[in-house]
Amino acid sequence: MFDKLFAAQQKAEEIKKRLDTVSVYGEVENGAIKITATANKTVTGVSIDETFLKNADKEELEELLLTAINKAMASAEQVSAAEMQASAQDMLGGLGGMFGQ
Numbered sequence: 080m081f082d083k084l085f086a087a088q089q090k091a092e093e094i095k096k097r098l099d100t101v102s103v104y105g106e107v108e109n110g111a112i113k114i115t116a117t118a119n120k121t122v123t124g125v126s127i128d129e130t131f132l133k134n135a136d137k138e139e140l141e142e143l144l145l146t147a148i149n150k151a152m153a154s155a156e157q158v159s160a161a162e163m164q165a166s167a168q169d170m171l172g173g174l175g176g177m178f179g180q
Contacts, residue, residue, distance in 0.1 A: 101118035103155045114147040
């Protein structure tokens with residue numbers, strides 16, 4: 080039983096490492112602002128179009144940055160949830176043997 084729990088813990092660590100290698104994106108204004116993040120919700124890049132930046136005011140820029148970041152985080156959450164769900168199904172299948180199934 081402990082072996083299976085240890086294996087499940089190792090699987091969770093593997094998923095976390097894999098999510099660090101998956102990039103997700105959020106963008107607004109037809110790509111004028113782009114946010115890159117990992118599926119573990121770490122922002123890794125911010126890109127703002129030079130022309131857009133020159134014409135945007137501070138409040139507009141701040142609002143659009145928040146929107147782009149939130150889009151990237153929502154994408155990260157979807158990828159993470161899908162990975163965890165797939166892993167949970169694998170683990171539950173493996174745990175069935177613990178209960179004689």
